[in-house]
Amino acid sequence: SYVLTQPPSVSVAPGKTARITCGGNNIGSKSVHWYQQKPGQAPVLVIYYDSDRPSGIPERFSGSNSGNTATLTISRVEAGDEADYYCQVWDSSSDHPGWVFGGGTKLTVL
Amino acid sequence: QVQLVQSGAEVKKPGASVKVSCKVSGYTLTELSMHWVRQAPGKGLEWMGGFDPEDGETIYAQKFQGRVTMTEDTSTDTAYMELSSLRSEDTAVYYCATGRDTAISDNWFDPWGQGTLVTVSS
Numbered sequence: 001s002y003v004l005t006q007p008p009s010v011s012v013a014p015g016k017t018a019r020i021t022c023g024g025n026n027i028g029s030k031s032v033h034w035y036q037q038k039p040g041q042a043p044v045l046v047i048y049y050d051s052d053r054p055s056g057i058p059e060r061f062s063g064s065n066s067g068n069t070a071t072l073t074i075s076r077v078e079a080g081d082e083a084d085y086y087c088q089v090w091d092s093s094s095d096h097p098g099w100v101f102g103g104g105t106k107l108t109v110l
Numbered sequence: 111q112v113q114l115v116q117s118g119a120e121v122k123k124p125g126a127s128v129k130v131s132c133k134v135s136g137y138t139l140t141e142l143s144m145h146w147v148r149q150a151p152g153k154g155l156e157w158m159g160g161f162d163p164e165d166g167e168t169i170y171a172q173k174f175q176g177r178v179t180m181t182e183d184t185s186t187d188t189a190y191m192e193l194s195s196l197r198s199e200d201t202a203v204y205y206c207a208t209g210r211d212t213a214i215s216d217n218w219f220d221p222w223g224q225g226t227l228v229t230v231s232s
Contacts, residue, residue, distance in 0.1 A: 042223065
């Protein structure tokens with residue numbers, strides 16, 4: 001089955017830029033979605049179709065996807081951005097297609 | 111705007127079954143595709159299955175096939191997820207999440223229910 005690899009943790013100072021990667025074999029050929037999950041809360045969609053933002057998500061959140069790596073970029077990071085972030089793709093490569101999530105990245109705002 | 115409200119926490123013994131509900135408001139179930147995702151304590155997200163509007167079928171993750179059943183009551187706009195033969199490793203928060211009324215592969219999950227904690231313990 002398809003594997004998505006995320007770094008377990010990323011740390012960034014307030015006001016700086018955080019980049020969270022999601023690695024997968026030829027992931028650039030797939031659509032990637034990103035979710036933010038704060039402690040004790042349900043996940044929230046922050047990016048869909050690699051780089052589109054749902055309404056209500058700040059422009060500081062952006063995404064890109066090429067080759068073997070998709071990236072979620074958070075500009076001008078705020079304390080409220082501290083959360084776990086998950087990438088997601090549809091895996092059609094096996095006999096059992098399905099949705100796959102990355103292992104998650106904990107973003108710490110220093 | 112879609113809102114999802116799930117049933118309350120459950121405590122089950124090993125070998126038992128659990129049925130979690132997810133009530134939709136703001137839209138009807140027939141306008142959406144419903145998915146179920148679980149999260150074990152301190153772990154990541156795991157997709158269990160969901161409805162494919164293109165085929166009209168529910169697709170289950172291989173890991174759960176034979177043990178999970180997802181159903182819908184369109185008269186009450188409520189979706190259900192039943193997991194049987196519970197074991198301690200099934201202790202997790204179970205989320206419902208909606209996708210659009212399009213092919214399952216051309217979707218994303220927005221919004222999510224608040225989650226239901228299922229604890230499996232003897």
